Amino acid sequence: MAxxxxxxxxxxxxxxxxSRWEEFTVPYRKGENVLTCLMDVQKNPVTADGKxxxxxxxxxxxxxxxxxxxxxxxxxxxRQGCTALVDKLEQPIxxxxxxxxxxxxxxxxxxxxMFESLKRVHxxxxxxxxxxxGPGPRVAPGIQDERYVLSTCMTCGCCLEACxxxxxxxxxxxxxxxxxxxxxxxxxxxxxxxxxxLEAIMGEGGIADCxxxxxxxxxxxKNIPLTDSIARLYRETTWYGLFSWLxx
Amino acid sequence: MAKADIRISVxxxxxxxxxxTIKIAELGHKVDLFSLVPVRRSHSVCAQGGINGxxxxxxxxxxxxxxxxxxIYGGDFLANQAPVKAMCEMAPAIIYMFDRMGVPFSRTPEGxxxxxxxxxxxxxxxxxxxASTGQQLLYALDEQVRRFEVQGIVxxxxxxxxxxxxxxxxxxxxxxxxxxxxxxxxxxxxADAIVIATGGVGSIFGKSTNSVIxxxxxxxALYQQGVKYANGEFIQVHPTAIPGEDKLRLMSESARxxxxxxxxxxxxxxxxxxxxxxxxxxxxxxxxxxxAYGNLVPRDIATREIFQICLDGFGIGxxxxxxxxxxxxxxxxxxxxxxxxxxxYEKFAGDDPRHTPMRIFPGMHYTMGGVWVxxxxxxxxxxxxxxxxxxxxxxxxxxxxANSLLSCIYAGIVAGPAAVKYAQGSAxxxxxxxxxxAEVNRQTSINEKLKNQRGGENAYxxxxxxxxxxxxxxxxxxYNKKLEETDAKLQELIERFAGVDINETVYWATQALPHxxxxxxxxxxxRAITLGALNRNESRGAHYKPDFPxxxxxxxxxxxxxxxxxxxxxxxxxxxDISQIKPRARKYDVVMGN
Numbered sequence: 001m002a003x004x005x006x007x008x009x010x011x012x013x014x015x016x017x018x019s020r021w022e023e024f025t026v027p028y029r030k031g032e033n034v035l036t037c038l039m040d041v042q043k044n045p046v047t048a049d050g051k052x053x054x055x056x057x058x059x060x061x062x063x064x065x066x067x068x069x070x071x072x073x074x075x076x077x078x079r080q081g082c083t084a085l086v087d088k089l090e091q092p093i094x095x096x097x098x099x100x101x102x103x104x105x106x107x108x109x110x111x112x113x114m115f116e117s118l119k120r121v122h123x124x125x126x127x128x129x130x131x132x133x134g135p136g137p138r139v140a141p142g143i144q145d146e147r148y149v150l151s152t153c154m155t156c157g158c159c160l161e162a163c164x165x166x167x168x169x170x171x172x173x174x175x176x177x178x179x180x181x182x183x184x185x186x187x188x189x190x191x192x193x194x195x196x197x198l199e200a201i202m203g204e205g206g207i208a209d210c211x212x213x214x215x216x217x218x219x220x221x222k223n224i225p226l227t228d229s230i231a232r233l234y235r236e237t238t239w240y241g242l243f244s245w246l247x248x
Numbered sequence: 249m250a251k252a253d254i255r256i257s258v259x260x261x262x263x264x265x266x267x268x269t270i271k272i273a274e275l276g277h278k279v280d281l282f283s284l285v286p287v288r289r290s291h292s293v294c295a296q297g298g299i300n301g302x303x304x305x306x307x308x309x310x311x312x313x314x315x316x317x318x319x320i321y322g323g324d325f326l327a328n329q330a331p332v333k334a335m336c337e338m339a340p341a342i343i344y345m346f347d348r349m350g351v352p353f354s355r356t357p358e359g360x361x362x363x364x365x366x367x368x369x370x371x372x373x374x375x376x377x378x379a380s381t382g383q384q385l386l387y388a389l390d391e392q393v394r395r396f397e398v399q400g401i402v403x404x405x406x407x408x409x410x411x412x413x414x415x416x417x418x419x420x421x422x423x424x425x426x427x428x429x430x431x432x433x434x435x436x437x438x439a440d441a442i443v444i445a446t447g448g449v450g451s452i453f454g455k456s457t458n459s460v461i462x463x464x465x466x467x468x469a470l471y472q473q474g475v476k477y478a479n480g481e482f483i484q485v486h487p488t489a490i491p492g493e494d495k496l497r498l499m500s501e502s503a504r505x506x507x508x509x510x511x512x513x514x515x516x517x518x519x520x521x522x523x524x525x526x527x528x529x530x531x532x533x534x535x536x537x538x539x540a541y542g543n544l545v546p547r548d549i550a551t552r553e554i555f556q557i558c559l560d561g562f563g564i565g566x567x568x569x570x571x572x573x574x575x576x577x578x579x580x581x582x583x584x585x586x587x588x589x590x591x592x593y594e595k596f597a598g599d600d601p602r603h604t605p606m607r608i609f610p611g612m613h614y615t616m617g618g619v620w621v622x623x624x625x626x627x628x629x630x631x632x633x634x635x636x637x638x639x640x641x642x643x644x645x646x647x648x649x650a651n652s653l654l655s656c657i658y659a660g661i662v663a664g665p666a667a668v669k670y671a672q673g674s675a676x677x678x679x680x681x682x683x684x685x686a687e688v689n690r691q692t693s694i695n696e697k698l699k700n701q702r703g704g705e706n707a708y709x710x711x712x713x714x715x716x717x718x719x720x721x722x723x724x725x726x727y728n729k730k731l732e733e734t735d736a737k738l739q740e741l742i743e744r745f746a747g748v749d750i751n752e753t754v755y756w757a758t759q760a761l762p763h764x765x766x767x768x769x770x771x772x773x774x775r776a777i778t779l780g781a782l783n784r785n786e787s788r789g790a791h792y793k794p795d796f797p798x799x800x801x802x803x804x805x806x807x808x809x810x811x812x813x814x815x816x817x818x819x820x821x822x823x824x825d826i827s828q829i830k831p832r833a834r835k836y837d838v839v840m841g842n
Contacts, residue, residue, distance in 0.1 A: 014756050055760050065592065066383055136350070144355045154383070
């Protein structure tokens, strides 16, 4: 491995502005990741051909793949920048922002629609209050194991980026929010408000918009069984649709 | 409907800030919640191992009294005892609250919450959700706050950075100023009380286990405005981190709680594959020296032992790493109980810890010191409250594992209602004569100065220099001469800061200008930390001076308080509440009853 790394970064100064590619040559260190390359650019914001430029803007917090902030498209694949180890990437390493969210600047995008979706699908347990009401319901270890994996979703947006049904002409909420419906509906207290969540995903942009491309599950950094969650919700919404119609 | 009478702002959306927010919202009052990032991405997500509470479902005779004693003893008697006792008593109810919120705590076959062991105790007291407990607890509170957001009681200001408190002529808080991190707009937000929940100061040490947003900038801004900063010199260095180029990634204490063993080859410089090193050729130095606690001695002790072993040349291949070995535990058990952290190791180090011992070294981890607060979590400036890692209470000279999540929640539960009560009694509605506008102007002029400043210094490089000095001289082992040199270096960096060019021509969503502001604040707070350490000529908890190896209760059983002055930090001291548990020698190498 050479002692420098070649990096191509897609830059964009503002949400409205056009984009451009800039190339950088940064020092190589064993075990480093794409974000450490970007940090080197901060310390010396000069392109490979010697022009000064501005430091690259990106989102990152934890650097250990648990906060979900640093999603970006690296060598054509959406993933977390912190776990994109340079030793395992072909050069030049191309880094660009996710395409399914509005760009704010450079690699930083606006994922607020994902948090809005959490409101829409009622992604919480309706507790009576935070005062002491004793323990919650008992949970079988098997159910806990299943829910635990679902609950590691870090709202990173990779599943939306990879989904062909998420685009400028559709309002599909995507796999992340659907997975939250399963997470809460499988909890003994969450189940008490199951219908609210099922109804929330039966309208426009809901579960019916899933095209079963199965890209989401392939790119999920946490290996959440997203397609299982969607399949299960498919059955439940179908039953719910039938029964609620019969009740009328 | 929210009551319109008072207005409270919470700054920081980690566990402590969200808990305070929920408590205020439950009382029916509006909250403005400020955060650098979407609150769901706050640093609390990084907590791995669990949350302590003496629920005693393992028939071990555990109780809040034992938890209280473990915490005070673990903190080397520097914590005021009343709030620690209250926290330990509240702990089981806090765990149950999260249980009701749907946190997927690991379960026993009977469906009860399971508990694991952690450092500094002999009891199974730590509830856990796999090995990403902080993430799960944070999400639970984030979800409850979202409920209040939908109801219009909580207003989130995400992507806003706290800049300063707005203080009136009597040094009473009347609100805050914050900066929109996209437009750089500086705005004042009037408030009857503010709750600071801005976490630790890892970034001051360059590389740490903290998230990059943990700069301590907010605490420093308040310190510069007159808030007292207490016990700053107490910095926890976690014994087991994965060294990296950008950060030191935590390898949770739960790895040892589940049976992980720390060892080095008995032969110095042995570079063989660890799996081929026979049991008789391994030195389990923690187990040998601390038979009662073994690998689960408190963090300060484990850290010093690992550090010293490496200084003595026993590190792997003679370098700065030791083995943390889980390979004797069945892979299925490891996946179930530690899956998330093993994946982190695998992703960053490339080896599978189920089959190869991990290579680890200590890394800066936790800020025991912080904003001085009273038992209602209020600072010395009326109307400014502080909660969580940014406040100094609870952990004394060393924090026990799995007490941090607990202390965040406890502080939020106390501060929420206390802030409401304070705000209701405060003088509202009087003319403030352009107080807020003046503070906005002061903050805006700092931005303008940074935009126009030219010179040869790069803020990120200065940050590196600060981090290196602080890590080398103000972490595990401290010498007065080195501390003096560090303070001189910090003063030099403060001078050089005037020559910083932020290299920015586009100000929309720039990170360079906020970083430069943070750096300046970090430098000033770093001085308070360093000089606090210089002045404390003893060894206690995480603060260790080889030249003063013993704990000196006569001179130093007291809280360090730094107060800002233009000439640098000024120090005073305050007595510690030891009314319930009398200080005793802290020795984990002999078997002791509680």
